[in-house]
Amino acid sequence: MKYHSAIIGAGSAGLTVAVGLAGLGKQVVVIEKNHVGGDCTNVGCIPSKLLIHLANDAGDLNSSEIFARVRAKRNELRDEEDEWIKNQENIDFIKGEAKFISNDSLEVQTGTKRKKIEAENIIIASGSSPIIIPIEGLPAERALTNESLFDLEDLPKHIAIVGAGVIGCEMAFAFNKLGSTVSLIDLAARILGPLEPEVAELILARLESIGVKVYTGAKGKIYDESTNTLVLDSNGTDISLENVDKVLLAIGRKANLDLDLEKAGIEFGRRGIPTNKVHETNMENIYAIGDVDDQASSAFTHSANAQGRRLAQKLAFPYLPIGREPTYPSAVFTNPEVSQVGLTLDNLQKKYHEKLIKTERFELSKTDRAFTQDLNEGFVLIHAIRLTGRIVSATIVAPNASEMIPILSYAVNNKVSMYKLSELVFPYPSLSESIKKAADSFKFASLANLKNELAIFLRYRLASPLNENL
Numbered sequence: 001m002k003y004h005s006a007i008i009g010a011g012s013a014g015l016t017v018a019v020g021l022a023g024l025g026k027q028v029v030v031i032e033k034n035h036v037g038g039d040c041t042n043v044g045c046i047p048s049k050l051l052i053h054l055a056n057d058a059g060d061l062n063s064s065e066i067f068a069r070v071r072a073k074r075n076e077l078r079d080e081e082d083e084w085i086k087n088q089e090n091i092d093f094i095k096g097e098a099k100f101i102s103n104d105s106l107e108v109q110t111g112t113k114r115k116k117i118e119a120e121n122i123i124i125a126s127g128s129s130p131i132i133i134p135i136e137g138l139p140a141e142r143a144l145t146n147e148s149l150f151d152l153e154d155l156p157k158h159i160a161i162v163g164a165g166v167i168g169c170e171m172a173f174a175f176n177k178l179g180s181t182v183s184l185i186d187l188a189a190r191i192l193g194p195l196e197p198e199v200a201e202l203i204l205a206r207l208e209s210i211g212v213k214v215y216t217g218a219k220g221k222i223y224d225e226s227t228n229t230l231v232l233d234s235n236g237t238d239i240s241l242e243n244v245d246k247v248l249l250a251i252g253r254k255a256n257l258d259l260d261l262e263k264a265g266i267e268f269g270r271r272g273i274p275t276n277k278v279h280e281t282n283m284e285n286i287y288a289i290g291d292v293d294d295q296a297s298s299a300f301t302h303s304a305n306a307q308g309r310r311l312a313q314k315l316a317f318p319y320l321p322i323g324r325e326p327t328y329p330s331a332v333f334t335n336p337e338v339s340q341v342g343l344t345l346d347n348l349q350k351k352y353h354e355k356l357i358k359t360e361r362f363e364l365s366k367t368d369r370a371f372t373q374d375l376n377e378g379f380v381l382i383h384a385i386r387l388t389g390r391i392v393s394a395t396i397v398a399p400n401a402s403e404m405i406p407i408l409s410y411a412v413n414n415k416v417s418m419y420k421l422s423e424l425v426f427p428y429p430s431l432s433e434s435i436k437k438a439a440d441s442f443k444f445a446s447l448a449n450l451k452n453e454l455a456i457f458l459r460y461r462l463a464s465p466l467n468e469n470l
Contacts, residue, residue, distance in 0.1 A: 003029045005315060006106055006119035008098045008259065010085065011038020012301045013290030014125035016308025017315075022090035024316045029117055031108055033097040036081040038127050039146075040301040047074045047150040048170060052333055055177040063155035063178050070150055100264040103283050121285050121315055122264075124273065125308070128253040128291035128299075133162070135230070135247065138223040144248045156180050156246035160230050162220055163250035164191035166332050169203060171248060172212050173335050182212045183241050185232060187219045192332065196344050196381060196395050198361075203334055203397075206377075215239065220247070253299070255292040269294055278322060279311050287311055298328035329409040331402035336378050339405035342393030342412045348383055355460040356470065358386045358446075360418070362438040364398055369429035375399070380434045382408070382418070384442060385470045387457035389418035398431055407435065418442040 005021055007014045010032035018030045035042045050070045058066055085093045096110035098117075106117045130145035144152075146167060159175050161168045164186035176182045184191070184207065190200045191207075191214065207214055218234040223244075230247060232239040255272040267274060267282045272294030279287045289311055290296070290304035297303075310322050329341040342348075348357050364370045364378035378401075383393040394408035411421060421439035426432045446453050461470060 003027050003119040005121040006117050007123045009125035009127055010036045011127050012040055013304035013308045016305050017123055017312045018091055020312025027090050029092040031094045031098040035078050036085050041078055043147045045301050052174045055174040067152050099260040103264040124288045124292050125290045126256040126292055128255050131252045131254050135220040136222045144246055158243045159246045160244045161248045168250040169334050176210050176212050184212055185215045185218050189216055199338050278314050303328040326413045329405045336397055336399050337401035338397050339401040340395040341409040353460040356386050357383055359383050360438040360442045362434045364431055364434055367433050369431050380438050382438050384418050387453045388470055390415050404432055
């Protein structure tokens, strides 16, 4: 039997393609060497958000009970997904490790057994793994990654987190709330590098206010097991962190490409597999989505899911256009949360002429909902094109920023203007009103100074490096 599609990986991207194609009557096979659900269900989104939730609302649970509850609920979902996929019509599920034999065939090893799989299309959705950096003297049992973090039985007295990105900052808040001493370390000059500087500034202040020690421009140098001391190298100066019993390595991820890609003639690089706008590799019947896609602009579960939907449509209806891949929003579940869609101001000014970008920032504290909640931090930040008001980027820092960002994500992807956004009516009182108030500020300032705004737009529109509809 030759399948319509063989899918390597049962994470968010792979499952979405499989379910989409199977629902349209295509016979597919899904191959997964670990657990169904991929990183998100097993070692990522689900357990981390469970831990964050329980850390903030633990009730009478102690830390050991919290870790046990995280694993129990994670395993409950894992078992449901494992059972679910076995009962899906038009989907064959094989638990094993896949390797390419040719551009239309795979060999799957399960234990000592090997099986050949043939398919018209092969989708690589094999995900990623944590990058491990060596720290001299650090014993394996004291080193953690996201793949082992949630197997902890007891709370570390002092956890050093190497990497101040999304995972590092989220876990810094969670472990601090649970009662650990937390040290957050990053080689970069500031935390949360891909986000706006204003975000880094606010989150850094929050971390420091709750007692998290943050070391930027630093890296782990050596670990002395006899004293449980982690020595950092901070621009040539040694800093000793005492009584560190666990070190979480959260510096990034690498694509899982141990698939014998060369046997299928697939081109691949250090970061992943190059693809075109429809996720196709250099081999016309082989596709790469999710973390393995070298061209992916986002490495989140929701973007992998979106890529899976796009690809399912492309494979089922090859003559229908699937359009441009959208700009994906991101979310960081810190306290407060951070959500962003589109480029930072620095990158926008490289894309367009800097004079064309007009920024509106509205403080949440100026809303009546913030007054009722005693909320004195957080903001909405929107970057738009001068005069036309087209929204090109936005950031929200708020208690529920991940719930507020979709409207701005829609605006960015559909070229909605600040004028249109200003016309929306939000429930009162709500923090979302801050979005409208930012749009109002842009609208009235632009209309009050229309002649000058038009002159600036016309002058710098011609100088903009991009010739697109602004």
